[in-house]
Amino acid sequence: MIRVKVPATSANMGAGFDCLGIALDLYNIIEAEEIESGLKITIPESDRGYIETDERNLVFISMKRLFDEVGYRPKGLHINLINNIPITRGLGSSAACIAGGLVAANELIGCPLNKNDIIYLAAKMDGHPDNVLPALIGGMTVACIVEGEVKYVRIDLPDCIKLLVMVPDFQLPTSKARAILPQNVPLQDAVFNISRAALLTASLITGRLDNLPAAVDDRLHQPYRKGLIPHWNEIMSKMAELGTKGTFLSGAGPTLIAIMDKDYDKIRTEMDKFLAAFEQHWDVYVMDVCRYGVELLAQGKGEIVCR
Ligand SMILES: Nc1ncnc2c1ncn2[C@@H]1O[C@H](COP(=O)(O)OP(=O)(O)OP(=O)(O)O)[C@@H](O)[C@H]1O
Numbered sequence: 001m002i003r004v005k006v007p008a009t010s011a012n013m014g015a016g017f018d019c020l021g022i023a024l025d026l027y028n029i030i031e032a033e034e035i036e037s038g039l040k041i042t043i044p045e046s047d048r049g050y051i052e053t054d055e056r057n058l059v060f061i062s063m064k065r066l067f068d069e070v071g072y073r074p075k076g077l078h079i080n081l082i083n084n085i086p087i088t089r090g091l092g093s094s095a096a097c098i099a100g101g102l103v104a105a106n107e108l109i110g111c112p113l114n115k116n117d118i119i120y121l122a123a124k125m126d127g128h129p130d131n132v133l134p135a136l137i138g139g140m141t142v143a144c145i146v147e148g149e150v151k152y153v154r155i156d157l158p159d160c161i162k163l164l165v166m167v168p169d170f171q172l173p174t175s176k177a178r179a180i181l182p183q184n185v186p187l188q189d190a191v192f193n194i195s196r197a198a199l200l201t202a203s204l205i206t207g208r209l210d211n212l213p214a215a216v217d218d219r220l221h222q223p224y225r226k227g228l229i230p231h232w233n234e235i236m237s238k239m240a241e242l243g244t245k246g247t248f249l250s251g252a253g254p255t256l257i258a259i260m261d262k263d264y265d266k267i268r269t270e271m272d273k274f275l276a277a278f279e280q281h282w283d284v285y286v287m288d289v290c291r292y293g294v295e296l297l298a299q300g301k302g303e304i305v306c307r
């Protein structure tokens with residue numbers, strides 16, 4: 001039996017559409033073993049109706065993709081899923097299936113693929129590397145796909161940074177949140193975003209946290225998606241008033257994330273109270289960045305897979 005622990009992730013971080021991402025201290029566990037025949041997928045009772053338990057399950061699809069890639073045919077497969085990452089909320093639940101499923105399959109058959117093979121396969125499956133890469137290697141990642149390879153840098157953020165993660169009680173499929181984006185954007189909007197994505201990355205590397213509220217601003221996706229998030233403007237104003245270092249839509253939404261460098265619990269309590277006035281229910285968490293990405297769990301100990 002292989003056990004893999006894979007983190008939630010937040011893509012885009014405002015301006016870095018499809019290229020920036022960060023791993024969060026919140027995990028799913030995938031257990032997998034080869035059995036004599038058939039496919040058996042077990043999931044938590046609370047996920048019934050949300051997650052498929054047949055060949056359409058994304059963990060199975062990802063494992064099969066790796067087996068096909070190396071020409072391996074398992075006799076049968078048992079997959080057990082322990083899920084903590086909210087589904088379809090912009091916290092990389094699908095990327096966790098892809099990253100965790102590929103790593104579990106690779107480990108199950110003696111690691112025929114190396115780290116870079118897995119990163120590329122995962123990015124191809126998800127269509128962009130901004131969730132799967134931090135899920136695999138942890139930290140904050142900057143990445144693009146170039147000629148059959150993912151070119152990337154992994155960044156450790158300053159220790160004082162924690163994230164306020166605000167998860168509403170409704171789902172927003174990535175497919176729906178991508179379908180509303182325009183196919184072309186004005187040159188000024190492209191310049192607006194590349195300048196801020198570069199500023200965000202450079203500021204996080206050098207500790208210039210004062211730049212962050214401006215650096216997470218975006219014109220490529222949030223202006224189109226914010227209509228899908230009730231009370232967007234009020235929430236953004238409140239976050240600025242509380243002195244956070246910038247708030248952004250997590251991935252395709254609907255979760256919102258604020259960067260904090262102090263007063264973590266005070267801000268969480270304030271936001272909890274503020275959001276309670278709205279008709280949707282919001283769960284509000286303070287989360288650390290996950291530094292290591294996917295881990296192989298063996299006898300209670302974690303082993304980092306993608307060093
Ligand atoms: N634990 C899981 N097991 C199997 N399938 C899952 C699991 N979690 C998510 N999925 C699949 O992924 C789909 C959600 O993917 P989607 O890209 O819409 O949201 P997300 O990954 O949570 O958000 P984002 O990509 O914005 O971070 C679900 O509908 C389901 O098919």
Ligand SMILES: N[C@@H](CCO)C(=O)O
Nearest residue numbers: 011017018174251252
């Ligand atoms: N970059 C992606 C992340 C969600 O998969 C998006 O914003 O659509």
